Amino acid sequence: MKPPIPRQTLRSHHLTSKTFARSFWGRKGDEPVESLIPQIAEEWHRGVEQHPDLHRIPPKSVAILGAGVTGLTTAYQLSHFSPETSITVLESSPRTGGWIQSLKIPTSKGSIIFETGPRTLRPWTVNGIITLNLISHLNLQSQILQIPKTSPAAKNRYIYFNKQLNELPSSLSGIFNALRLPVLKGAATSVLTEIFRRKRAKDVEDESVESFLTRRLGANLTNNLASAVFHGIYAGDIANLSADALLHTVYRNERVYGSITRGMLGVQEMVLEDKLLEGVYGSRTAPLLNQLRKASIYSFKGGMETLTRRMEEAVTEECDVTIKTGVTVDGLRYNKEKNEVEVLGYDSPANSFDFVISTLPAWKTANLLPPNTSNSLYETQGVTVMVVNLFYDQPNMTGYSGFGYLIPKSVPLEQNPHRALGVIFDSDAMPEQDERKGTKVTVMLGGHWWDNATSLPSQEDGIRMAREVLNQHLGITAEPTETMASLQMDCIPQYGVGHAGRLRQIHEDLMDKMGGRLVLAGSSYGGVGLNDCVRSARDAAFGVAAGRPMTNLERWAFEEVWIPKDMP
Numbered sequence: 001m002k003p004p005i006p007r008q009t010l011r012s013h014h015l016t017s018k019t020f021a022r023s024f025w026g027r028k029g030d031e032p033v034e035s036l037i038p039q040i041a042e043e044w045h046r047g048v049e050q051h052p053d054l055h056r057i058p059p060k061s062v063a064i065l066g067a068g069v070t071g072l073t074t075a076y077q078l079s080h081f082s083p084e085t086s087i088t089v090l091e092s093s094p095r096t097g098g099w100i101q102s103l104k105i106p107t108s109k110g111s112i113i114f115e116t117g118p119r120t121l122r123p124w125t126v127n128g129i130i131t132l133n134l135i136s137h138l139n140l141q142s143q144i145l146q147i148p149k150t151s152p153a154a155k156n157r158y159i160y161f162n163k164q165l166n167e168l169p170s171s172l173s174g175i176f177n178a179l180r181l182p183v184l185k186g187a188a189t190s191v192l193t194e195i196f197r198r199k200r201a202k203d204v205e206d207e208s209v210e211s212f213l214t215r216r217l218g219a220n221l222t223n224n225l226a227s228a229v230f231h232g233i234y235a236g237d238i239a240n241l242s243a244d245a246l247l248h249t250v251y252r253n254e255r256v257y258g259s260i261t262r263g264m265l266g267v268q269e270m271v272l273e274d275k276l277l278e279g280v281y282g283s284r285t286a287p288l289l290n291q292l293r294k295a296s297i298y299s300f301k302g303g304m305e306t307l308t309r310r311m312e313e314a315v316t317e318e319c320d321v322t323i324k325t326g327v328t329v330d331g332l333r334y335n336k337e338k339n340e341v342e343v344l345g346y347d348s349p350a351n352s353f354d355f356v357i358s359t360l361p362a363w364k365t366a367n368l369l370p371p372n373t374s375n376s377l378y379e380t381q382g383v384t385v386m387v388v389n390l391f392y393d394q395p396n397m398t399g400y401s402g403f404g405y406l407i408p409k410s411v412p413l414e415q416n417p418h419r420a421l422g423v424i425f426d427s428d429a430m431p432e433q434d435e436r437k438g439t440k441v442t443v444m445l446g447g448h449w450w451d452n453a454t455s456l457p458s459q460e461d462g463i464r465m466a467r468e469v470l471n472q473h474l475g476i477t478a479e480p481t482e483t484m485a486s487l488q489m490d491c492i493p494q495y496g497v498g499h500a501g502r503l504r505q506i507h508e509d510l511m512d513k514m515g516g517r518l519v520l521a522g523s524s525y526g527g528v529g530l531n532d533c534v535r536s537a538r539d540a541a542f543g544v545a546a547g548r549p550m551t552n553l554e555r556w557a558f559e560e561v562w563i564p565k566d567m568p
């Protein structure tokens, strides 16, 4: 195996405005960047719309592959950053929206909404703020439904363990009661002694989440708690997922400060780019952030698809983007002489573009490229999840009030024979979304448990399995009034150990073989959440609008600069 390629030192350790500016805007200056952050943020702020970059060469034509949330956001942002560019979005399915789908089920007592993909968003992260900025631009503020931080749905999350639901602590005082729960056995000692554990060897760049957390916190907390949390985000197995990719700050803290606890007690730091984007988009989005100041999570009155539908309307009617659905792309070829990418297979034998932005999963993008362009693209694969929505006429059927519960990998097979990952209590999490009152839940099955499955359940099987899960865990035997099962094939990319190194390798390969004209965005690279996809779309659009050769994986290719979070 080839040794992982190191990050390039583009910016010096002691970052100056000169090194920073060279990497972003080509500015000159020698003051420490720390004193310039408000000015640089302001420059970015203006740059988001006006691109003061003197070297900007706006691309004449750009093709975007995929019309899911990443593809639509990329098209929307690019048409604003570079109005002169002709943008074509190519989508293989007949509909846009990708994994986001909110189905409105009409019934005699009013409609209900079944989400077959992501259903809520979290506002309080850098990427969350960027999504809110997009929502403001799309004028969707009045469509938002928010769940306050104080509501049970925001506070109560459960873990199924020892044949019962264990409520996780949501406050400091709650921690002391929770420590008595079987699922948190030994947790107090593990956490208090973490600071004394030896830090990892210098040459260890990455390891599995399981190996890292077991070293730091012991096997009980790792298998009974952490494995459940990672089921609830990645539907993945912590034995395979990368600590560096998924627990980036915490993993860095161990390297820099010697322990997770020391990192938490010290000065909180974040990556410089994130800090700048937080400043820029935070001030731009202030009214909506204020509207959501008490919110823990939010969605839309018509479900999550409100966002992608509105975006499709905006790009086609207000931004003059062409969306072609139901088209197949057979391949991508770089024409070095013309410095263009040819898209093979649709309309005519070849269509050339200044840039192609692929928002497809990494392995699908790899299949479009000439053999051996970048084999690392194949190494991120997705897991399949069956999403089963059930609606019952009776209220409060679950007997609990909260967001839902997750099932750790340590639960024996006989207590979870259908390999459920978790259950969302939708009617608690988003009570105002449905006209008809009752209990709505979603059971998620499979994920990594189905990695080597020779067959997958049918929709009828999925509904039967979900009902058995609810009976076994919550004693629900009633007949649901409405049901729906969706088998979401390869829907969540798994960031395996060595993920960051592979992204660096992909960056090098694509710069070399595709001339920096094939740009990547979407859930295969920097986060699987909806907010992460919006962020990757923004970054892709922002760079391409300036006409710079890029891959959108620069974040992994170049050295990171960390600065204190509370720097003004």
Ligand SMILES: C=Cc1c2[nH]c(c1C)Cc1[nH]c(c(CCC(=O)O)c1C)Cc1[nH]c(c(C)c1CCC(=O)O)Cc1[nH]c(c(C)c1C=C)C2
Residues within 6 Å of the ligand: 118, 120, 121, 122, 157, 158, 229, 231, 232, 233, 234, 235, 385, 403, 404, 405, 406, 421, 422, 423, 424, 444, 528, 529, 530, 531
């Ligand atoms: C049981 C399976 C799953 C549940 N949700 C997902 C799966 C696979 C998918 C998912 N959940 C989250 C993300 C990432 C970010 C996003 O788009 O919002 C994804 C892809 C968010 C999330 N869900 C839970 C946690 C701890 C997080 C991370 C941050 C946060 O929002 O707090 C917990 C959780 N997920 C599910 C349940 C039942 C549950 C907790 C009780 C369902």
